[in-house]
Amino acid sequence: MSVAAAATPQDRRQLLIWLLPPLLWFTVFMVIPYGMLFYYSLGSTEYMTFKPGFSLANLVRVFRAEPYLSVLLKSARIGAFTAIGATILAYPVAFCLAFHTRSARAKFLIYLLVIVPWWAAYLVKAYAWKTILGTNGIINALLLDLHLIHEPLTLFLYNQFSVVLTLVYIFTPFSILSIYAQLERIPTSIIEASSNLGATTLETLTKIIIPLSIPGVIAGAIITFALATGDFIAPALVGGPDAIMVSNVVINLLGVAFDWPMAASIGIVVIGVGTALISVSQYLEHRAQARF
Amino acid sequence: MRELGSRRTSWALGWSVLAFLYAPLAVMAVFSFNDSDFTGLPFQGFTLRWYGMLLEDDRLLESVWNSVYVALGVVGLSTLFGLPAAIALDRFDFPGKAWFARLVLLPIVLPGVITGVALLLFYMAMHFRLSLYTIMLGQGTGLMCITITEVAARLRRMGRSTEEAARTLGANEWEVLRKVTLPGVMPALIGAMLIAFSISFDEIAVTYLLTGRQNTLPMTLWSLLRREATPEVNAVSTLVIAASVILIVLGTWLSRRGSGEPVAAPV
Numbered sequence: 001m002s003v004a005a006a007a008t009p010q011d012r013r014q015l016l017i018w019l020l021p022p023l024l025w026f027t028v029f030m031v032i033p034y035g036m037l038f039y040y041s042l043g044s045t046e047y048m049t050f051k052p053g054f055s056l057a058n059l060v061r062v063f064r065a066e067p068y069l070s071v072l073l074k075s076a077r078i079g080a081f082t083a084i085g086a087t088i089l090a091y092p093v094a095f096c097l098a099f100h101t102r103s104a105r106a107k108f109l110i111y112l113l114v115i116v117p118w119w120a121a122y123l124v125k126a127y128a129w130k131t132i133l134g135t136n137g138i139i140n141a142l143l144l145d146l147h148l149i150h151e152p153l154t155l156f157l158y159n160q161f162s163v164v165l166t167l168v169y170i171f172t173p174f175s176i177l178s179i180y181a182q183l184e185r186i187p188t189s190i191i192e193a194s195s196n197l198g199a200t201t202l203e204t205l206t207k208i209i210i211p212l213s214i215p216g217v218i219a220g221a222i223i224t225f226a227l228a229t230g231d232f233i234a235p236a237l238v239g240g241p242d243a244i245m246v247s248n249v250v251i252n253l254l255g256v257a258f259d260w261p262m263a264a265s266i267g268i269v270v271i272g273v274g275t276a277l278i279s280v281s282q283y284l285e286h287r288a289q290a291r292f
Numbered sequence: 293m294r295e296l297g298s299r300r301t302s303w304a305l306g307w308s309v310l311a312f313l314y315a316p317l318a319v320m321a322v323f324s325f326n327d328s329d330f331t332g333l334p335f336q337g338f339t340l341r342w343y344g345m346l347l348e349d350d351r352l353l354e355s356v357w358n359s360v361y362v363a364l365g366v367v368g369l370s371t372l373f374g375l376p377a378a379i380a381l382d383r384f385d386f387p388g389k390a391w392f393a394r395l396v397l398l399p400i401v402l403p404g405v406i407t408g409v410a411l412l413l414f415y416m417a418m419h420f421r422l423s424l425y426t427i428m429l430g431q432g433t434g435l436m437c438i439t440i441t442e443v444a445a446r447l448r449r450m451g452r453s454t455e456e457a458a459r460t461l462g463a464n465e466w467e468v469l470r471k472v473t474l475p476g477v478m479p480a481l482i483g484a485m486l487i488a489f490s491i492s493f494d495e496i497a498v499t500y501l502l503t504g505r506q507n508t509l510p511m512t513l514w515s516l517l518r519r520e521a522t523p524e525v526n527a528v529s530t531l532v533i534a535a536s537v538i539l540i541v542l543g544t545w546l547s548r549r550g551s552g553e554p555v556a557a558p559v
Contacts, residue, residue, distance in 0.1 A: 011384070014384070014465065015380060015384040015386060017376075018376040018377075018379045018380040018383075018384070019376070019377075019380040019384070019386065021372075021373055021376055022373045022374070022376050022377035022380065022396075022436075023392070025373045025433070025436075026392075026395055026396065026433070029411070029414075029429060029430075029432075029433040030395060030398070030399075030410075030433060031395070032414060033410035033411050033413060033414035034410050036410065036413045036414055036417060037406075037409065037410040037413060040413055089309050089312070090309070092302060092305035092306045092309055093305075093306045093309045093310060095302055095306070096302050096303055096305075096306035097306075099295055099296045099297075099302070100295060100296075100299050100302050100303060100306075108544075111544075112540070112541060112544065113310055113313075114310075114313075115540055115544070116533075116536070116537050116540055117313040117314065117317060119490050119494075119536050119539075119540050120317060120532075120533045120536055120537075121494050121510070121513075121529065121532045121533060121536065122494050122496065122510070123494075123496065123510055123513050123514060123517065124320065124513075124529035124532060124533060125316065125317075127320075127517050127525065127529065128316035128317065128319060128320050128529070129316060131319060131320070131323065131526075132316060132319060138319060169312070169313070169316065172309065172312075172313060173313065176309075191296060201296060201297045201298075204296060205296065205297065209296070222401075223400065223401065226400075226401035226402075226403075227401070229403070230402065230403020230404070230405065230406070230497075231403070232403070232405055232497060232500075233496060233497075236518075237517065237518075246403070247403050247404075247405040247406075247497065250403075250405050250406070250409060251405060251500070251501075254409065254412075254501075260413075263409055264409065264413070267406040267409055267410065270402065270403060270406050271398070271402060271406065274398060274401045274402045275394065275398065277401050278394055278397050278398065278400075278401055279394070281401075282394075282397075
């Protein structure tokens with residue numbers, strides 16, 4: 001990082017060669033579109049056409065008018081449940097990979113077992129839960145076969161529970177990978193020192209492993225939270241009217257209501273939250289690396 | 293000793309989570325062979341009918357090619373612009389660097405729908421017609437951060453000593469790039485290409501907003517899934533999963549083999 005201090009004209013030319021093309025790209029395809037999003041959020045609609053303007057009314061409506069704020073909060077809640085659920089499910093697998101897999105070969109195989117469901121088609125994974133939880137689904141068929149129920153139950157599908165379950169399923173592999181990366185960084189010497197000094201397994205776990213892994217775990221969970229909160233496939237496939245999330249609302253505003261300024265305003269609010277989340281995640285990641 | 297706690301309990305928990313991850317995939321695969329018009333128990337017998345139907349579905353086959361086309365374009369774009377961005381971010385200091393890094397990472401945490409809406413407004417203002425190319429540009433922008441973070445991480449781990457040694461020995465910047473830096477980042481670059489390809493192949497949120505008349509595979513599947521759930525969908529899903537397993541195993545194997553080699557090729 002010391003190039004700037006000793007910046008020669010040649011260094012500066014080198015920097016421009018590398019920086020200029022991506023900078024131009026991101027300016028054209030990100031800064032300008034996001035700028036236009038902001039511009040649209042300040043306008044209004046009349047007879048389904050956009051009318052430019054300079055009013056913050058739409059941005060205020062995101063926080064004041066129903067259903068926007070409650071949808072945002074509901075999406076955030078579903079995102080948070082997903083992040084927590086995926087972390088809880090992921091920890092044991094990451095733990096086994098980091099502490100109970102001896103040979104490099106076995107590690108590689110388990111690693112593959114984890115990434116296959118992560119990369120398997122997104123839509124397919126959401127749809128699979130529809131076939132499991134639905135009225136003609138596997139769970140209902142099993143319960144009917146066992147004569148535990150007499151007609152199919154509808155309570156499994158088309159609610160917030162099914163959305164959270166599907167999202168947890170989708171994001172657990174990602175959480176495993178991010179927690180594993182964190183656990184793998186913990187030096188063996190610290191664990192040995194802990195047991196040499198007479199700590200029990202539980203003490204080592206609660207006082208060494210878990211505290212040391214927390215910044216990285218949270219950094220991963222923030223990404224899960226962000227991705228789950230903005231998801232629109234799971235709510236559309238397995239969620240009912242009760243589980244409409246922020247992305248679905250944006251799409252409805254565009255395609256059904258033609259209220260572009262409102263859609264843009266929601267976008268601006270989400271971008272603000274997203275930027276804040278990246279900053280927190282970068283800070284935590286930085287702290288996690290600085291520890292060792 | 294790195295082992296900690298009961299091996300048996302840890303693995304019992306670990307395997308049950310892995311079982312949870314595989315059960316739905318197994319369900320899809322099993323029902324793709326079920327000789328019944330709807331997905332559900334009891335099992336009616338074995339058939340390859342649904343796979344046969346796929347081969348006759350021209351719309352589906354065409355969308356597979358559209359997806360491959362878009363994904364290749366995305367890989368090209370994200371390498372062409374992502375590699376220079378990674379080099380600029382790791383090897384140089386410049387004003388506004390922290391903000392540039394944040395901007396580049398933003399698409400990771402933003403819902404694809406928001407990125408899609410912003411780009412749609414931009415395309416409309418520019419009077420672009422929506423097509424496979426508008427999808428390519430949108431996905432490329434969103435997925436560039438993968439190439440950038442993977443390659444930048446690799447550059448950081450490599451350090452600069454080999455490059456400096458090459459310079460001291462009289463290599464010019466072009467030679468340093470071609471013979472030291474590029475071979476060094478190659479495993480990360482290949483890994484990033486594969487990840488970008490598979491995410492693009494699977495992407496739906498950005499695509500949903502930017503798609504024109506021609507559809508990608510996820511969009512075709514999406515319309516199939518939303519209308520009626522035929523076992524044909526199970527068959528496509530099983531094939532898509534099988535294809536991604538092959539790609540993943542191949543990709544991981546390739547990038548592992550690459551990273552095991554010395555960081556820089558001999559100068």
